[in-house]
Amino acid sequence: MLRKIFLKYLPNPSKEKFLVGVSGGKDSMALLDLFYSEGFQVEVAHANFQLRGEEANLDEQLVHTYCRVKNIPFHVKRFDTKKHAKESKTSTQMAARELRYQWFYQLLAQRNLTAVALAHHRRDNIETLFLNITKGTGPKGLQGIPPRGENIIRPILEATPEQILQYLEENKIPWREDQSNSETYYQRNKIRHLVLPLLKEINPGLEDTFLQNLERFRNLNLIFQEAHREFESQIHNYTIPDSLIQSTKGIALHLEVYLKPFGFTYSDITQMLEISESGKKLISSTHWLIKNQKGWTLLPVPEKTEIDVEIPEPGNYQVGELKLCIQQIDNKDLNFKDKHTAYFDPELIHWPLRIRNKKEGDRFTPFGMKGSKLVSDFLKDEKIAWEERVRQLVLEDQKKILWVVGLRTSDLCKVNPSLTHAIEIRIISD
Amino acid sequence: MLRKIFLKYLPNPSKEKFLVGVSGGKDSMALLDLFYSEGFQVEVAHANFQLRGEEANLDEQLVHTYCRVKNIPFHVKRFDTKKHAKESKTSTQMAARELRYQWFYQLLAQRNLTAVALAHHRRDNIETLFLNITKGTGPKGLQGIPPRGENIIRPILEATPEQILQYLEENKIPWREDQSNSETYYQRNKIRHLVLPLLKEINPGLEDTFLQNLERFRNLNLIFQEAHREFESQIHNYTIPDSLIQSTKGIALHLEVYLKPFGFTYSDITQMLEISESGKKLISSTHWLIKNQKGWTLLPVPEKTEIDVEIPEPGNYQVGELKLCIQQIDNKDLNFKDKHTAYFDPELIHWPLRIRNKKEGDRFTPFGMKGSKLVSDFLKDEKIAWEERVRQLVLEDQKKILWVVGLRTSDLCKVNPSLTHAIEIRIISD
Numbered sequence: 116m117l118r119k120i121f122l123k124y125l126p127n128p129s130k131e132k133f134l135v136g137v138s139g140g141k142d143s144m145a146l147l148d149l150f151y152s153e154g155f156q157v158e159v160a161h162a163n164f165q166l167r168g169e170e171a172n173l174d175e176q177l178v179h180t181y182c183r184v185k186n187i188p189f190h191v192k193r194f195d196t197k198k199h200a201k202e203s204k205t206s207t208q209m210a211a212r213e214l215r216y217q218w219f220y221q222l223l224a225q226r227n228l229t230a231v232a233l234a235h236h237r238r239d240n241i242e243t244l245f246l247n248i249t250k251g252t253g254p255k256g257l258q259g260i261p262p263r264g265e266n267i268i269r270p271i272l273e274a275t276p277e278q279i280l281q282y283l284e285e286n287k288i289p290w291r292e293d294q295s296n297s298e299t300y301y302q303r304n305k306i307r308h309l310v311l312p313l314l315k316e317i318n319p320g321l322e323d324t325f326l327q328n329l330e331r332f333r334n335l336n337l338i339f340q341e342a343h344r345e346f347e348s349q350i351h352n353y354t355i356p357d358s359l360i361q362s363t364k365g366i367a368l369h370l371e372v373y374l375k376p377f378g379f380t381y382s383d384i385t386q387m388l389e390i391s392e393s394g395k396k397l398i399s400s401t402h403w404l405i406k407n408q409k410g411w412t413l414l415p416v417p418e419k420t421e422i423d424v425e426i427p428e429p430g431n432y433q434v435g436e437l438k439l440c441i442q443q444i445d446n447k448d449l450n451f452k453d454k455h456t457a458y459f460d461p462e463l464i465h466w467p468l469r470i471r472n473k474k475e476g477d478r479f480t481p482f483g484m485k486g487s488k489l490v491s492d493f494l495k496d497e498k499i500a501w502e503e504r505v506r507q508l509v510l511e512d513q514k515k516i517l518w519v520v521g522l523r524t525s526d527l528c529k530v531n532p533s534l535t536h537a538i539e540i541r542i543i544s545d
Numbered sequence: 546m547l548r549k550i551f552l553k554y555l556p557n558p559s560k561e562k563f564l565v566g567v568s569g570g571k572d573s574m575a576l577l578d579l580f581y582s583e584g585f586q587v588e589v590a591h592a593n594f595q596l597r598g599e600e601a602n603l604d605e606q607l608v609h610t611y612c613r614v615k616n617i618p619f620h621v622k623r624f625d626t627k628k629h630a631k632e633s634k635t636s637t638q639m640a641a642r643e644l645r646y647q648w649f650y651q652l653l654a655q656r657n658l659t660a661v662a663l664a665h666h667r668r669d670n671i672e673t674l675f676l677n678i679t680k681g682t683g684p685k686g687l688q689g690i691p692p693r694g695e696n697i698i699r700p701i702l703e704a705t706p707e708q709i710l711q712y713l714e715e716n717k718i719p720w721r722e723d724q725s726n727s728e729t730y731y732q733r734n735k736i737r738h739l740v741l742p743l744l745k746e747i748n749p750g751l752e753d754t755f756l757q758n759l760e761r762f763r764n765l766n767l768i769f770q771e772a773h774r775e776f777e778s779q780i781h782n783y784t785i786p787d788s789l790i791q792s793t794k795g796i797a798l799h800l801e802v803y804l805k806p807f808g809f810t811y812s813d814i815t816q817m818l819e820i821s822e823s824g825k826k827l828i829s830s831t832h833w834l835i836k837n838q839k840g841w842t843l844l845p846v847p848e849k850t851e852i853d854v855e856i857p858e859p860g861n862y863q864v865g866e867l868k869l870c871i872q873q874i875d876n877k878d879l880n881f882k883d884k885h886t887a888y889f890d891p892e893l894i895h896w897p898l899r900i901r902n903k904k905e906g907d908r909f910t911p912f913g914m915k916g917s918k919l920v921s922d923f924l925k926d927e928k929i930a931w932e933e934r935v936r937q938l939v940l941e942d943q944k945k946i947l948w949v950v951g952l953r954t955s956d957l958c959k960v961n962p963s964l965t966h967a968i969e970i971r972i973i974s975d
Contacts, residue, residue, distance in 0.1 A: 248678075249744045251754040253761050257687075302747050309743050314679045317732050324681040327811050331683050334795030335769060341794045342768045364771045365764030381757050 117274050117282040121149045124262075124270040131229040132156040133268070134222055136215070139174035142234035144181070144290040145279045146271055150232065151185050152286075157232070158188040160222055162215045164196040166207065174291050181289070188226075192218055208299060223266060230266045236274045241325045242306045244332075246299070253372060254339040257332040275322060343369055353413035360388075360410065377402040377413055387411065394495060405501055417502035419472065426468040429538070434470050434508075438543040441468075443536050457510075457518045458537045463528035465513035470520070473507045479516035480526045490519055497522060510540065547704050547712040551579045554692075554700040561659040562586040563698070564652055566645070569604035572664035574611070574720040575709045576701055580662065581615050582716075587662070588618040590652055592645045594626040596637065604721050611719070618656075622648055638729060653696060660696045666704045671755045672736045674762075676729070683802060684769040687762040705752060773799055783843035790818075790840065807832040807843055817841065824925065835931060847932035849902065856898040859968070864900050864938075868973040871898075873966050887940075887948045888967045893958035895943035900950070903937045909946035910956045920949055927952060940970065 135150055135157050137143040150157045161178045163171050175191055182189035200210035219231045240259040247256035262272050271279065283290055315321045346369045349359050355373075360366055370384045378399030387397060390406055397404040403414045420435045429441040449458055477490040494504045499522075510518040518524045520542060530537045565580055565587050567573040580587045591608045593601050605621055612619035630640035649661045670689040677686035692702050701709070713720055745751045776799045779789050785803075790796055800814045808829030817827060820836055827834040833844045850865045859871040879888050907920040924934045929952075938950040948954045950972060960967045 245744075246747070248758060249748050249751065249754070251748075251757055254765055257765075305743055305747065310740055313735055313739050314675075317676070317735065318679050318681075321679065324679070327681055328678060331798050331801070331811075334798035335684055335687075335765065337795035338772045338798065339765060339768055342772060365767040368761050368764035368768065371761070381761075 117145065117271060117278045118149060118153075120274045120278070121146075121270050122153070124268070124273075125153075125155070128153060128155045132158070132227070133230055133232045134219060134226070134228045135159050135232045136219060136234070137161055137178050138293065139177045139291045140234075140293040141276070141279055141283060141290045142236055142239075142271070144178075144288050145282050146232060146234040147178075147181070147187075148282075148286060148288045149270070151187065158190065158222070158226055158228060160190045160192075160219055160231075162211075162218060163191060163193045164211045164214070165193055166196055166211070177289060177291055190222055194218075220266065230268045232268050232270060235260050235269045235272055236276060236279060237272065237322060237326065238276050238307065240272060240329060241311070241322070242303045244325070244329060245306045245310065246302060253368060254332075254336040255372075258336045259329045259332070261333065273326065339368075343372060347373060354407075354410050355412075356410040358410075374404070374413075377404075379404060396501075403501065414501055417505045419506050421472065422508060423471040424469065426466075426470065428466060432470075436544060439470065440539075440541045440543065442539055444539045446530065446532070446535055446537055448539075449530065449537060453541075454521055455543070456539060456541045457520075457524045458530045458539055459517060459524065459528045460531045460534065461536055461538050462531070462534070464517065464538060468510060468512050468517070470508055470510045473504075473509045473519070477509060477516060479509070479519060479523075481519075481523045482526050482529060484526055490516065493519060493523065547575060547701060547708045548579060548583075550704045550708070551576075551700050552583070554698075554703075555583075555585070558583060558585045562588070562657070563660055563662045564649060564656070564658045565589050565662045566649060566664070567591055567608050568723065569607045569721045570664075570723040571706070571709055571713060571720045572666055572669075572701070574608075574718050575712050576662060576664040577608075577611070577617075578712075578716060578718045579700070581617065588620065588652070588656055588658060590620045590622075590649055590661075592641075592648060593621060593623045594641045594644070595623055596626055596641070607719060607721055620652055624648075650696065660698045662698050662700060665690050665699045665702055666706060666709060667702065667752060667756060668706050668737065670702060670759060671741070671752070672733045674755070674759060675736045675740065676732060683798060684762075684766040685802075688766045689759045689762070691763065703756065769798075773802060777803060784837075784840050785842075786840040788840075804834070804843075807834075809834060833931065844931055847935045849936050851902065852938060853901040854899065856896075856900065858896060862900075866974060869900065870969075870971045870973065872969055874969045876960065876962070876965055876967055878969075879960065879967060883971075884951055885973070886969060886971045887954045888960045888969055889947060889954065889958045890961045890964065891966055891968050892961070892964070894947065894968060898940060898942050898947070900938055900940045903934075903939045903949070907939060907946060909939070909949060909953075911949075911953045912956050912959060914956055920946065923949060923953065 133150065133155065135143070135147050137147050137159050138161070147157070147159060159178060159182050161175055163175050165171060179189055179191065181187075194211070194214045196207055196211050196214060199214060200207045203210060203213075205213070222228065223231065244257070244259040247259070260269065260272060262269050282288070311321065318324055342365075346359070346363055349356070350373070355370070360370075363369055367384050367388060370387065371379075371381055374384065378401045379397065380399075383397050383399070383404070387404065393407050395406045398416070401416055403416060405412050405414060422435045424432060424434045424439075426432055426439070426441065429443060432439040432441070443461060444458075450456065451458070473490050473494075475491075478487045479490060479493070480487045481493060490507070490509060491504070494507060499507070507522075508520040509516050510520055512528075515527055516525060517528055518540065563580065563585065565573070565577050567577050567589050568591070577587070577589060589608060589612050591605055593605050595601060609619055609621065611617075624641070624644045626637055626641050626644060629644060630637045633640060633643075635643070652658065653661065674687070674689040677689070690699065690702060692699050712718070741751065748754055772795075776789070776793055779786070780803070785800070790800075793799055797814050797818060800817065801809075801811055804814065808831045809827065810829075813827050813829070813834070817834065823837050825836045828846070831846055833846055835842050835844060852865045854862060854864045854869075856862055856869070856871065859873060862869040862871070873891060874888075880886065881888070903920050903924075905921075908917045909920060909923070910917045911923060920937070920939060921934070924937060929937070937952075939946050940948040940950055942958075945957055946955060947958055948970065
């Protein structure tokens with residue numbers, strides 16, 4: 116039965132050569148033996164994560180012996196998984212997974228092999244589906260473990276663990292019990308030993324039902340992917356048009372899938388669909404999503420140097436990549452044409468000054484106006500691009516914002532023509 | 546919180562008038578009170594299925610009292626559920642469901658109401674999703690309980706049972722414990738009390754995760770439905786073109802959904818996709834699906850009267866709706882032009898004869914040919930329509946088929962010109 120499933124997946128030994136990932140456990144030993152006994156050309160990759168001491172070495176030895184006897188090229192690599200996990204700030208389990216796949220793909224390239232063959236089976240697949248649903252999933256996770264991935268094949272994905280065990284016994288294939296103790300392992304055990312038996316009381320044919328479910332969900336994902344490609348084809352310059360949002364069925368799902376790589380989540384999408392007012396924005400760790408007249412535009416969070424420098428008295432200051440030159444000058448030397456230079460009434464400035472990034476809620480009284488205004492509104496009205504706005508600097512004294520740097524001074528400390536002197540502040544970029 | 550969920554669903558009392566289905570249990574009493582306290586115009590429908598004797602009457606009384614006090618029109622109907630279940634050969638539970646919905650829709654029409662409001666909540670929905678997946682589902686079942694159906698609204702579908710209980714306690718609303726003991730009730734209890742707690746150990750935020758899952762799956766279903774409408778729009782005259790099958794992503798799912806109402810199942814579709822040979826067919830209880838040059842054509846199973854009549858000797862016989870007249874005639878009276886009349890050599894016929902529907906494997910030697918041929922192949926070659934073929938009658942004697950009725954006699958018993966007599970058999974339709 117296992118052989119039949121295998122041969123349905125891989126009808127005949129082609130000229131393709133596969134890399135079989137073999138841990139030494141039941142599933143991968145059966146898969147390896149199928150490849151070998153059906154005359155396929157394979158090489159074997161065994162990853163030793165060095166997480167279980169002597170046990171891991173015995174696993175390695177078992178696989179190595181099998182390969183030596185059958186004359187199958189055997190690759191082994193020992194990983195310092197814990198160190199890698201620490202370095203890349205991830206779980207041991209994720210690190211092991213990452214290291215393993217990286218190495219597999221390396222071997223494919225080096226040895227000129229077609230694909231990695233992995234020994235996932237039907238129960239793995241059902242468990243994965245349940246874990247995905249339990250942890251929250253969309254169309255992709257609903258398919259469980261796909262039968263084929265990029266350079267990955269899973270020839271016995273339809274087989275049950277019972278069929279695999281039967282094959283091992285009938286063919287006297289050695290194997291070693293998996294000794295994993297990862298978190299997923301515990302979660303899978305819970306699903307396998309506690310949840311699935313309960314569901315089997317409701318539907319005794321659960322395994323077959325799930326084979327059908329998974330097949331349907333795979334097709335459903337294909338259908339979704341096609342609709343999603345069509346959706347994405349209508350997004351240009353990272354702007355999602357309002358018209359597209361209004362006319363697309365199941366829009367929230369398309370938006371979630373499209374925006375996920377940019378760091379936006381389900382609840383961002385929910386918010387997004389309730390906003391119609393231009394100028395609103397949603398923020399992820401890497402991107403902004405800004406509502407404008409046409410729709411929603413994605414922008415990378417502008418790089419912004421944190422600036423906050425105190426200026427106790429006139430003089431020259433280095434502020435990030437800028438130079439600030441502050442001096443008292445004669446009123447007759449004023450040159451209002453240079454936007455990088457501003458002039459103030461010395462008597463209306465309360466030292467020390469401070470130059471910093473603008474922040475939420477900053478207000479000032481723009482030159483020529485009576486009332487105060489939010490700096491953010493001022494910037495919008497001046498049609499300053501979003502990526503510029505976030506980097507905007509303001510100069511303040513002890514009481515007020517003196518200058519939205521490079522754009523507009525405050526009306527509250529403008530040069531007094533009856534005085535002979537003014538404070539000149541110049542910004543010079545390197 | 547419950548009120549907030551309700552008002553998010555139904556922002557303000559419109560002129561629409563709803564029918565609230567109220568069992569007297571927690572959920573429906575809370576829903577009814579929300580409608581009432583928010584000033585909506587409603588009427589109440591309480592179905593008494595008479596399955597739980599006095600308990601059911603106490604439920605009815607509770608709802609009736611609430612309505613009388615608040616001056617809400619109250620409709621009650623007592624059903625003989627067990628009798629109905631027996632009559633329509635269904636489970637008590639399905640019968641109750643059917644009776645209830647039938648009556649609700651009747652009331653909507655009679656009382657000129659907009660929709661039935663039902664009190665399903667979030668846990669019902671999660672349980673339904675789990676039951677659907679456990680029993681096998683496609684895109685429709687993945688959505689769980691839809692927030693809106695045809696003339697159905699579910700204003701508190703997002704609420705948790707805890708929120709409902711809190712509402713009842715805070716507002717001192719009376720309710721009675723549901724005493725259902727249906728099969729689904731046991732299955733739901735298993736999911737609720739045994740399965741979900743296990744999954745919560747994996748994901749403590751399970752309820753919220755599922756609210757998101759269900760929302761995604763609803764959108765996924767909308768996306769599928771749109772693709773499916775496009776798919777169906779390319780099917781004309783019940784023929785699914787091969788080109789459509791080859792070019793459609795996730796085709797098996799589209800075929801399954803399209804063909805389900807015609808009685809075909811998942812495994813029929815699997816078979817179908819492996820067949821490329823014209824003339825093959827799949828059979829459901831109501832339909833045939835026939836592979837031809839262009840694709841697959843759906844046909845209702847032709848109505849066919851079972852015919853199997855023995856004819857011991859010449860004479861007149863009633864055969865279904867046909868009359869059969871058999872007599873010996875003079876050879877000079879032969880009239881080969883009438884296809885409803887056939888002639889045979891009396892010496893080559895072995896009485897008694899038998900007229901019956903053709904069956905699988907029938908062979909005969911067509912007039913003018915040497916070898917024998919499958920009757921089914923003969924009919925195909927004669928380009929007889931499928932629906933005719935299934936009804937085709939054959940006349941046989943003790944040894945062979947004499948006549949594919951109305952089409953061709955056997956070469957093995959053709960009239961012998963050296964004899965003076967022949968057997969004439971005429972078919973006369975009423």
